[in-house]
Structure formats: C-alpha cells, structure tokens
Amino acid sequence: MIPVTVFAGRKVAVFGLGGSGLVTAKALAAGGALVAAFDDNADSVANAAASGVTTLDLRSADLSEFAALVLAPGVPLTHPEPHWIVTKAKAAGVEIIGDIELFCRERRAVAPDATLIAITGTNGKSTTTALIAHLFVTAGRDVQLGGNIGTAILSLEPITSDRVYVVECSSFQIDLAPTIDPTVGILLNVTEDHLDRHGSMERYAAIKARLVDGAETAVVGVDDDWSASIAAEIDRRGKPLERISVRRPVVDGFYxxxxxxxxxxxxxxxxxxDLAGIGSLRGAHNAQNAAAAVAAASVLGVSDDVIQEGLSSFPGLAHRMEEVTRIGRVLFVNDSKATNADAAEKALASFDRIFWILGGKAKTGGIDSLAPYFGKIAKAYLIGAASEAFAATLEGKVPTVIAGTMDRAVALAADDAARDTEAEPVVLLSPACASFDQYRNFEKRGDHFRELVLARAGADAIEEVR
Incomplete structure (x- = not known):
C-alpha cells in the first residue's frame, strides 16, 4: 500500500466504498489523515467499518470541515447530474479529487523522479498498459502496474525513485485528477464513448487531453481527428511529443x-x-497499442533489443484476442471482451478463415456494421438471446447454426474447423454482445470458452496417445 501523507493531520472525506474506495480510505489513514468514509449502500459502509475504516454519515456532516472529498470514479461528477455528495461538497467549497490525484500528489512530495507512465484512450488502454509493464519487466525494472486495469493505484508498493509505475486511466479517473503529471502520458485514441457521463464529445476529449497535457513527454495516436487535434495543440505549445500512427508515416514519432x-x-x-509472428499483437488496433508502448519504452531509454524481446514474449491479456491453444491446424481465440460490433470488428479483421461464435444480449445496431467481414466467415454459431436477430442478419450471407449454448457452439465449431482444408482455420469467440443473458460478465463467458477448448485439447491429446 502507498501511505498518502499529503493530508496528514487533516480531515478527508471518502465517498464510494468499493475496492478502490476501501484502499483509498486505508491509504489516507496510513498516511495520517483523519478519514470519514461513506457510501449510499449500507452494506458497503458496514463492510468498511468491519475492516477498520472510520465511517461517518456524510449526509448530515459539515463538509466545510474537510480538506478534500475523495470520490470513487463511478460516482457521477457532472452528468447525467452531479451526485448529492458532489453538490454538497461544491456548496461547502471542498475540492473533489480521486485516487489517481492522491498518487500524483504523493509522488511529487516523496519521490518526484519516480517514473510514472499513464495511459488513456477510448480503446486499447488495458493491452497497452500491460504491454508497457511487460517491456519494463523485460528490461529488469521494478514495475508497479495498476489503475483502471484492475488494481487500485494506492494498493501498489510505496513510491520510490527506482520504481516504474504503469497506470491505466479511464476518463472518469482523469476527471478527478486535476494535476495529473506523468513522466510519459499516452493518449491512444478518442472515439464516442461515455457521453452519458461527460455530456459531449468536446468535454470527453478535453478530459482525455488532460493526461497528456500534463506529461513531461506526450505520446499521442493521430489516426482520429480528436487525438490529432490534441497532438497539434501540444506541438504548438512546444512540449515534447511523439505522434503514433498505423495509417501513415509521421515526421516526429513512431509509425x-x-x-x-x-x-x-x-x-x-x-x-x-517487428511485430511479425507475434500472435498476441495481431491486427491494426494492436499495432497501435504496440507502437505506443514502444514509444514509451524508447523515450525512457529501453534498448531496441530489449523492446523486441519484450514484444515477442508478451502473452497478451485474457479475453482480448487471447490465443487459447491450437488443436492441430485450428487456432482457438477468446475475444469475449468484444461486447459490441465495433470491438468484434477488430478480431474479424485479424483473421482470414473464421468459425465465429457470437451472440448474447445484443447492443444497439446489432451486427449490421460487420457485413464487410462476412466473406471471411466460414460459419457462424449463435448463442444467447440475440440468436434469432443475428440469424436474420446473416441469412443468405454466412452459413449459420443456432447453437444456443457455449458448450454446443464450441463442439460444433471445433468439429467443422478440424475438417476445414485451409491452412489456419480459427475458432473465434467474439460475441459482439453483452454477456448478461447467460453469464455474469464477459470474463465468466471467456473463462467458460477457454475451459471447453482446453478440455477438448486434453481429450484429443489422450486420443492421439491411444
């Protein structure tokens, strides 16, 4: 844990007591702050109290007595309307910040030369964050990986000058980090997302821009108009900038x-x-992720040889075009994170002979936008609530079977792919749907796919021995 000493001896309110909120309250207390924590959920408050966190009903508290309100990123700050604790804090003149901001302030106080690499973007954040961490581990550095990728930033090891902190940042987190100042700040891309939370594309893009605006060196993807404009503004101000592109050469960056x-x-x-033959980094979207990671490593002095070694050994992330195994010529890929058509498009673009498992709880627009890729699909296997609607979209374009369940879909797809005569048939789970009709989350869906595939691989191996 990182003790947050910058509020030592002062009262700090913490609102939102999920995983990161609990860690935040404990980190502040460990650093000497007088913490009062609360949540709208009574069970969360009780759980926090049971774990040793001091709780207080902030609905009746005088917030003017507090030095700051530390807000969990999931609590609405501005849209669709401010949460009641936000309105109350603003009325009391209390600053509202998040755990990323606490980390940045503590870093400036105790080890300002500690390396902080912060990554944001609408898509690709997690893969890029994990890849950068892997490159620095390959280089022999003490790497601390956290943030939006799943590990609360204040649960990392204490800040020291010899550590490299690699942190994924969502727009919600950046919105609560007014002085974020990474050594290297990375903005991968900006496309429409979270407008219900931020109100407009202009505001969403401005929040994303804050991360690179405050960086010593900015690394910015320039393949979308919003990000290209942000890069141009950074360049205009004369700040160190590395542009990233997978579409065209650049004159001042990586492409x-x-x-x-x-x-x-x-x-x-x-x-x-060179990305040739690196299965965990297939596709143009992963090429952008890799270019950004290479830029960060290069800026911070990692040699080309070490970078290549790290890229080649990168295992990828679970549920994101995860290569589960091969059975004979057939490659099995778990892309359960593809919960909408835009995400599934990246996987479909990366393979040429696809036995596609898809379906679940459909998103607005269905899979109509994926029609340009239908020619790559040898057969589709539909599961879940979207089966009938997706079958109608695919009718006459792609051979289709309504499998219903993952078990049946994997069995059918694996059998069909094994009989296929192409060099590398791919059984691809890329559902283009939410999981909530059959699974608690996309992770559970992907785990089930992986288990079924590995069980089949084991059975096939036993049969070969016989």
Missing part, C-alpha cells in the same frame, strides 16, 4: 509499416521493432 514499427527522426526512419 507502423506492415509489421515494422519505425521511429521517424532527422528526416528519415529507422526500424525499432
């Missing part, structure tokens, strides 16, 4: 040409790394 990642410098370009 991808086929499988090569090149660094543009002095009116020329040199190859830094």
């Amino acid at each position: 991808v040409d086929r499988t090569d990642i090149l660094k543009a410098e002095d009116a020329s370009a040199r190859e830094v790394a």
Whole structure:
C-alpha cells in the first residue's frame, strides 16, 4: 500500500466504498489523515467499518470541515447530474479529487523522479498498459502496474525513485485528477464513448487531453481527428511529443509499416521493432497499442533489443484476442471482451478463415456494421438471446447454426474447423454482445470458452496417445 501523507493531520472525506474506495480510505489513514468514509449502500459502509475504516454519515456532516472529498470514479461528477455528495461538497467549497490525484500528489512530495507512465484512450488502454509493464519487466525494472486495469493505484508498493509505475486511466479517473503529471502520458485514441457521463464529445476529449497535457513527454495516436487535434495543440505549445500512427508515416514519432514499427527522426526512419509472428499483437488496433508502448519504452531509454524481446514474449491479456491453444491446424481465440460490433470488428479483421461464435444480449445496431467481414466467415454459431436477430442478419450471407449454448457452439465449431482444408482455420469467440443473458460478465463467458477448448485439447491429446 502507498501511505498518502499529503493530508496528514487533516480531515478527508471518502465517498464510494468499493475496492478502490476501501484502499483509498486505508491509504489516507496510513498516511495520517483523519478519514470519514461513506457510501449510499449500507452494506458497503458496514463492510468498511468491519475492516477498520472510520465511517461517518456524510449526509448530515459539515463538509466545510474537510480538506478534500475523495470520490470513487463511478460516482457521477457532472452528468447525467452531479451526485448529492458532489453538490454538497461544491456548496461547502471542498475540492473533489480521486485516487489517481492522491498518487500524483504523493509522488511529487516523496519521490518526484519516480517514473510514472499513464495511459488513456477510448480503446486499447488495458493491452497497452500491460504491454508497457511487460517491456519494463523485460528490461529488469521494478514495475508497479495498476489503475483502471484492475488494481487500485494506492494498493501498489510505496513510491520510490527506482520504481516504474504503469497506470491505466479511464476518463472518469482523469476527471478527478486535476494535476495529473506523468513522466510519459499516452493518449491512444478518442472515439464516442461515455457521453452519458461527460455530456459531449468536446468535454470527453478535453478530459482525455488532460493526461497528456500534463506529461513531461506526450505520446499521442493521430489516426482520429480528436487525438490529432490534441497532438497539434501540444506541438504548438512546444512540449515534447511523439505522434503514433498505423495509417501513415509521421515526421516526429513512431509509425507502423506492415509489421515494422519505425521511429521517424532527422528526416528519415529507422526500424525499432517487428511485430511479425507475434500472435498476441495481431491486427491494426494492436499495432497501435504496440507502437505506443514502444514509444514509451524508447523515450525512457529501453534498448531496441530489449523492446523486441519484450514484444515477442508478451502473452497478451485474457479475453482480448487471447490465443487459447491450437488443436492441430485450428487456432482457438477468446475475444469475449468484444461486447459490441465495433470491438468484434477488430478480431474479424485479424483473421482470414473464421468459425465465429457470437451472440448474447445484443447492443444497439446489432451486427449490421460487420457485413464487410462476412466473406471471411466460414460459419457462424449463435448463442444467447440475440440468436434469432443475428440469424436474420446473416441469412443468405454466412452459413449459420443456432447453437444456443457455449458448450454446443464450441463442439460444433471445433468439429467443422478440424475438417476445414485451409491452412489456419480459427475458432473465434467474439460475441459482439453483452454477456448478461447467460453469464455474469464477459470474463465468466471467456473463462467458460477457454475451459471447453482446453478440455477438448486434453481429450484429443489422450486420443492421439491411444
């Protein structure tokens, strides 16, 4: 845990007592703050109290007595309307911040030269964050990985100058971090998302921009108009900037040409790394993630040889185009994180002969936008509530079977792919749907797919021995 000493001896309110909220309350208390924690959920308050956190009903408290309100990122700050605790804190003149801001203030206080790499973007944050951490582990550094990727930032090891902190930041977290100041700040892309929380694309983009605005060196993807505009503004102010592109060469950054990642410098370009044959980084979206990670590592002095070693050994993230195994010529890929058509598109674009398992609780728009990829699909296996609607979309375009359940879909797809004559048939779970009709979350759905595939792989291996 990172003791937060910057509020030592002062009263701090903490609202929202999920995992990160509990850690925040304990980190503040460990640093000497006088913590009063609360949540709308009585069970969460009781759980916090049972774990040793001091709780207080903030509905009746005088917030003007507090130095700050530390808000969990899931609590509405501005839209669709401010939460009651936000309104109350603003009326009392109390600053409202989050755990990322606490980390940044503590870093400035105790080890300002500690390396902080912060990553944001609408898509690709988690893969890029994990890849950067992997590159620095490969380089032999003490790496602390956290933030939106799933580990609360204040639960990491205490801040020291020799540690590298690699932190994924959502827009919700950045909105609560007014002085975020990473050593390297990365903005991958900005596309429409979370408008119910931020109100407009302009506000959403401005929040994302804050992370790179405060960075010593900004790394910005320039393949969408919002991010390109943010990069231009950073450049106009004369701040250190590395542009990233997978679509075209850049003159001041890193770009991808086929499988090569090149660094543009002095009116020329040199190859830094090659993505050929790295299954965990297939597709243009992963090429962008890799280019951003390479840029961060290069800026901070990691050698090209170590970067290539790290890229080649990167295992990827579970449920994000995760290569589960091969059975004979057939590759099995778990892309359960693809909960809408836009996400599934990236997987469909990455393979040429696909036995596609899809379905669940459909999102608005269905899979109509994926029609350009239907020619790659050997057969589709539908599961869950969206089966009938998706079957209608695919009718006459893709051979389709309504499998109903994951068990049957995996069995049918594996049998069909094994009989296929192409060099590398792929059984792909990329559902283009939420999981909530059959599974608690996309992780459980992906875990089930993986279990079924590995059980089949084991059975096939036993049969070969016989």
